[in-house]
Each structure stands twice: as structure tokens, then as C-alpha cells.
Amino acid sequence: xxxxxxxxxxxxxxxxxxxxxxxxxxxxxxxxxxxxxxxxxxxxxxxxxxxxxxxxxxxxxxxxxxxxxxxxxxxxxxxxxxxxxxxxxxxxxxxxxxxxxxxxxxxxxxxxxxxxxxxxxxxxxxxxxxxxxxxxxxxxxxxxxxxxxxxxxxxxxxxxxxxxxxxxxxxxxxxxxxxxxxxxxxxxxxxxxxxxxxxxxxxxxxxxxxxxxx
Numbered sequence: 001x002x003x004x005x006x007x008x009x010x011x012x013x014x015x016x017x018x019x020x021x022x023x024x025x026x027x028x029x030x031x032x033x034x035x036x037x038x039x040x041x042x043x044x045x046x047x048x049x050x051x052x053x054x055x056x057x058x059x060x061x062x063x064x065x066x067x068x069x070x071x072x073x074x075x076x077x078x079x080x081x082x083x084x085x086x087x088x089x090x091x092x093x094x095x096x097x098x099x100x101x102x103x104x105x106x107x108x109x110x111x112x113x114x115x116x117x118x119x120x121x122x123x124x125x126x127x128x129x130x131x132x133x134x135x136x137x138x139x140x141x142x143x144x145x146x147x148x149x150x151x152x153x154x155x156x157x158x159x160x161x162x163x164x165x166x167x168x169x170x171x172x173x174x175x176x177x178x179x180x181x182x183x184x185x186x187x188x189x190x191x192x193x194x195x196x197x198x199x200x201x202x203x204x205x206x207x208x209x210x211x212x213x214x
Contacts, residue, residue, distance in 0.1 A: 002036020006044075015044045023052030030064040035071035038064075042079035059084065065091030068117030068150045086111045090127065093120040100130035109136035109143070116143040116155040124158060134164045140172035141180065148177035148202060149184050151192035156201060166205045178202040 009015060017025045026046040029037040031054055038060065042048070051057050055066040061081040064072040065088050073092055083089035086107055089098045091114035100108070112132045115123040124143075128134060135142045144164040147155040156177065160166050166177055175183070181199045 001034050002040045005037045005040040009040065009044045015041060015046050016050065024050035026050060026060045027052035027063050030060040030069060030072045030076065031067055033067065033069040033072055035075050038072050038075045042075060048076065048079060048081045061088055061092070065114045065118060068152060070118050073118060087114040090115040090120065090123050091118045093118065093123055095123060095126055100126065103130070105133055105136055106138075108132035109138050112136070112143045113138050113146050116147040116159060117150050117152060119152050119155045121154065121158045124155070124162070128162055134159065134162065135168055137170060137172075141170040141175075142168065144168065144177045145170055145175065145180045148181040148198050151181070151184070151194035151198050153194045153197040153201060156198050160205065166202055176206065178206050
């Protein structure tokens, strides 16, 4: 896809997309984990501060963290993208310059979600040591549910080993992490390569089928 993007850019495709679009092409590439496209756009001078709508008002980096798309995060950081929030810094894997003292529960919860989705386990440890609530919810679920949804086996295991309850049900959907994982695997969303490993691990802990999300 990156080579196609380069051909289109050489042919005159606007690097920032058509006027009036909800988001710029590099934000879309970040959301859909198209690292090659993001690289081609960044090399063509795409505005790294352009905003999108899935992560409201967020940049391409914010969207890549929001969806746990580490390959795109690496491209954007190398291109000079700067973390604007603690969650973005956590998703990029570097909390240098981001003191954790005095952070609110919600801010720490978003940062823990970002670190888990991007499988930055050292950052997960830093946030938990700073008092992040491992079961605090963002957009309907705690970090463990989101890591299970995204198919991030290392993060799922790490969170469980550090106290996340694999049978914990979120308040919005009444779903366990296993339920979230199964729902992703049977929905219109594209599962990631890690989903089978996450499902097998959570099934081994839960010892039976979990109800699907409602």
C-alpha cells in the first residue's frame, strides 16, 4: 500500500486529502495500521498535527495509540510526531518528561489503556506503580478488556499477572475480557494475529465459555 500511495502522491494526489474531509490521509492510515502509507505521507510532508474524529480532535499519533497500531506509531515518532497527552506518551512507550505525580484517575486510565494496547509493559508497570487503577474504565472497559479486544497477548498476560481480574465484567457491556475477545473475533471487525492466543489464554483462566458482549 505504501508504494501505491507514493505513486498517487507523485501523480498529484493532495497529501492532506480533499478539502472538507473529516480527517487527513495520514490520520486514516494511522487508524487502519497502514504503516507504509503513513511513511509515504510523512515523507511527502504530511502535517503530523492534522486532526481526525475517531479519537476526537486527535492527531495521527493519537489515533495510532487509540487503536494500538505500534508499527504506525514507530513511523510517526521517527517522522517527528510529538505526544500531546500522557496517553500518547504511554502508547509511544516513553514517559520521559511526563511526571506521574498528581495525575487524575481518568488520565492514568487512558494512559494505561494506551500502554496496554501498544504492549509497552515497562510503561504499564510505571503507571501501576504511580497508582493507576487497573480496573478503571475508558469508553466502557478497563485496560484488560481493551487489550483482549485488540488481540494483545503480552499485555493481557502482563495485566493479569499484575492483578487484573480476568473475570471482571465492565459496567457498560457486562462483558469479561474473554467475552470482548470473542466478540471481536465474531464481529465485522478484523481480528488481529494475536486474537487466538488471547482467547486461548483467557479460556484457560476462565475454564469455560464467557457470555458474548451485549
